[in-house]
Amino acid sequence: MILRCPALSALAGISHGWFTRKGGVSSGLYDSLNTGYGSSDDRANVGENRGRIADALGVSRDRLVSCYQVHSPDVVVATTPWAWQDNPKADALVTREPGLALGTSHADCGPVLFADAEARVIGAAHAGWKGAFTGVLEATVDAMIGLGARREAIVATLGPTISGEAYEVGPEFVERFKEAGETVARWFKPSDKPGHAMFDLPAYIVHRLTRAGVQASSLGLCTYADESRFFSYRRTTHRAEADYGRHLSAIALQDE
Template identity: 55%
Template sequence: MKIEARTLKALAGLRHAFFTRLGGVSEGIYASLNAGVGSGDAPTAVAENRARMAEALGVAADRFLTCHQIHSPTVIVAEEPWPADARPHADAIVTRTKGLAIGASTADCTPVLFADMDAGVIGAAHAGWRGALAGVTDQTVAAMQRLGASVPRITAAIGPTIRQPNYEVGPELVAQFVDDDAGNARFFTPSRRAAHAMFDLPGYIAARLAAAGIVHIEDVGLCTYADPEHFYSFRRATHRGEADYGRHVNAIALE
């Protein structure tokens, strides 16, 4: 049902999970632990799945929080639960409130969970290529600092995401990254298709984290596209011609 990062698991007073697609009640293309409130899945099934995830993290269902994600660098501070039908538009959440599980929803994009346990500050970021390039991880670190976190103390864990062997992109995307920083060319390798490339999104994110001063970075190394038994994948669903796809939640909470 869940995967844990070794570095985060070692921190006392913290719970976290990169949830897989296993252990829920959804059926068909959504089987089984679909957390996507924006999917076409039955709302009752999604609610039950999210309640199971909340229970796994030791919080009530209404304290299991995710945003309406917009592929942005926007970060919100969570101090109390928000209504399920009034999720803020953002792509990262930080908090120092105990008993709140904050999460990032993904289905190929990269989830990053953060913790500074000395300060009692945690974060969760959703980093697709747009948000990653715009600096969502940088903004998450900055928001944690404003709550008292120290950058050298922060542990960051990169969760299951689409990996370079399965992530072909077009020349326009390559150009955006290289125009931003010529050094970003190292995250692209040639594709079999002319002018296309294979993109190392988690590698790019890890480099952004390191450039922001994060010393403790772990990547769980799992590919959502390559493992249909355990993970949903937007790109795999598209290649298969499926009408929709499930969504994961990757979450963290202070006990």
């Protein structure tokens, strides 16, 4: 049910995890640890699934917070918990409050967890192509520094994300990156469809993290390819299914 990163696990006073689709109470398309209130799953099931994640992180069930994600570069500084109905519109959270878990929701986009154990500042970001392209990762780092973190001490790890082998995009997508001055040959490979390309989102995210000056790594896991463990928006789209489940990635500071 839980995936962890050795670099984050080695840090004292921090609990974290990328949660797979296993270990929950949902059924059907949402089998079984669906955490998406934006899905059509029963809200009681979603609440129980999120509660199990809070339990696994060692925080109270009412102290796991997340955002209403809009593929933005916006970051929220969390100081107290809120109800899911009050989720702020943003795509990243940071805090220095112990016992408060930060969660982001994913089903192909990049879930990045951040921590500076010495400063006791943590962060979580939802980085799809648009969020990564417009600076959500750098904004998360800057917000952590605003709370006392040191850039060079921040450990940031990317969890399960759609891989370059599964993410086909159109010519206008590649052109957008060219216009921004990105070296597109690093991120795009030709696809079987003329004019289209395969986009390596995980590599791009790690590049942006590295460029931001933090200690960056990736779990190297593809949500699209591993159906037994992961939900995937794109896989659902290709199958014309009615809906899809969402994962949660989360991180918390333990009480001192």
